[in-house]
Amino acid sequence: MTKRFVHVAAGVIKRPDGTFLLASRPEGKPMAGYWEFPGGKIEAGESAAEALQRELHEELGITMQEALPWVTQNFDYTHARVRLHFFQVEQWQGEPQAHEGQQMAWVSPAHHAVEPVLPANAAILRWLALPDQMQVGSAAAECVLLSQLPQQSQRGEVCGVLGPQPLQHWSASDLMLQTVRPAAVSWCGAQVQSHEQLLHAARLGLDYVWADDSVTLAEIQAWCVDGPPLPLFASTHRFPEGLAAARHIGVHGLLR
Ligand SMILES: Nc1nc2c([nH]c(=O)n2[C@@H]2O[C@H](COP(=O)(O)OP(=O)(O)OP(=O)(O)O)[C@@H](O)[C@H]2O)c(=O)[nH]1
Ligand SMILES: [Mg+2]
Known part of the structure; x- marks a missing residue:
């Protein structure tokens, strides 16, 4: 018999300097001691965002003010089969406090020096180093990544992570045409024009997809309804209102 999914909402609580919060799972829970993004199970009748709002209040004592839908991941543990709905949380009230005896750490995409992290979160931690604006060169292989973080030092840090690799x-x-992700590259992504291609990219374990100019806004919205399975970039001119509007519906960033 196939196990049913346990739906979970998890929050990447991000400070303006780009650092985000990880917490250790408290004693008595499955995988105690593993580091995770704060959050928990979605209860009957709740939306994922409502569940996250409740969990962040219970676990950390903070009041979430906005949650940007981001990606959804499935994972099979021996204790459960989970479907994780990740959000980025950049606005909240209160100072996070460990209400359940968990340890907490603010970490950066480049250095998350806490171990072990829940296995379902490995890709998530990598993806947090992706910039939110990218530019692709004319030759497919020469892809230039740009970060649009506000401060120079952060810009340097993110480019330092992606640039030389x-x-x-x-x-x-x-x-x-691909059947496996190449072993020798650090970052691997693809242009997509259909949902089938997006799912293929996710199966290969890629880091991002770019919905190119042929993909309509309605299609992008449909792909985001349940959270894309990997970070989704859209074309700049699909979102003339800018990055914030794109992130609001679950797009990771813009690509030109
Ligand atoms: N909160 C959270 N759970 C995660 C993450 N990654 C991941 O695989 N999980 C899994 O998702 C499930 C979340 O359940 P949970 O134990 O946090 O749920 P909860 O806060 O509602 O706890 P409770 O059931 O004791 O009340 C666990 O199986 C956990 O292993 C993550 O980053 N954050
Ligand atoms: Mg929890």
Whole structure:
């Protein structure tokens, strides 16, 4: 018999300097001592955002003011089969406090020096280093990544993570010829024009997809309804109102 999904809402609580909060799972819970994003199970009748609001209040004593939907991940543990709905939380009231005896740490995308983290979160931690604005060169292989963080030092840090490392960016047709993610590259993403291509990119374990100019706003919205399975970039001109409007519906960032 197939196990049913336990739906979970988890929050990447992010400060303006780009650091985010991890917490250790308290004694008595499955996988106690593992580090996770604060959050918990979605209860009957709750939306994922409502569950996150409740959990952040219970676990940390903070009042979430806005949650940006981001990505959704499935994972099979021996104790449960989970579907994790991740949000980015950048506005809240109160100072996070450990209400359940958990340890807490503010970490950065480049250095999250806490171990062990829940296995379902490995990709999530990598993806948090992705900038929210990218630019692709004319040749498919030469992909230039730009960060648009406000301060110079952070810009340097994020580019330092991505810049010198080998990056593979596939066209949509090349993507569909692939059966495995290449081992020798640190970052791997692809252009997509259909939901089928997006799912293929997720199966390969890629780091991002870019919904190119042929993808309509309605399609992007549909792909985001349940959270895309990996960070989704949209074309800049699909969102003339800017990045904030794109992030509001679950798009990770913009690409030009
Ligand atoms: N909160 C949270 N749970 C995660 C993450 N990653 C991940 O695999 N999980 C899994 O999702 C499930 C979340 O359940 P939980 O134990 O936090 O739920 P909860 O806060 O409602 O606790 P409770 O059931 O004791 O009241 C666990 O199976 C946990 O292993 C994550 O980053 N944050
Ligand atoms: Mg929890």
